Amino acid sequence: MMMRMMMMLLMVVIQVSEDSVAARCGLRAGDIVVRLCGQSADRMTHLMAQQTIASCGDSLEIIVERFVPLKAKFRYAS
Numbered sequence: 001m002m003m004r005m006m007m008m009l010l011m012v013v014i015q016v017s018e019d020s021v022a023a024r025c026g027l028r029a030g031d032i033v034v035r036l037c038g039q040s041a042d043r044m045t046h047l048m049a050q051q052t053i054a055s056c057g058d059s060l061e062i063i064v065e066r067f068v069p070l071k072a073k074f075r076y077a078s
Contacts, residue, residue, distance in 0.1 A: 009042070009044065010032055011046075012030065012031070012032055012033070013030065013031040013064070016029055027064065028066065030066070030067075031065070032064060032067075033049070034065055035061070037052055037060060037061055039052055
């Protein structure tokens with residue numbers, strides 16, 4: 001059996017400053033950046049992200065995914 005591993009670089013928001021534009025727009029620590037200014041953030045390095053943001057001009061569109069941990073109890077009934 002041959003397995004192929006794919007390496008993905010995920011861009012995760014680490015910190016959002018209080019009273020920042022990002023905070024007012026709802027960005028949160030833990031959000032995963034999917035797209036920046038219409039470009040896929042998949043495999044985008046930090047430097048590439050900085051360059052993309054700098055080239056956006058006056059408007060910055062960030063698409064994120066947010067995963068919310070769920071607490072659930074399961075009962076097995078036979």
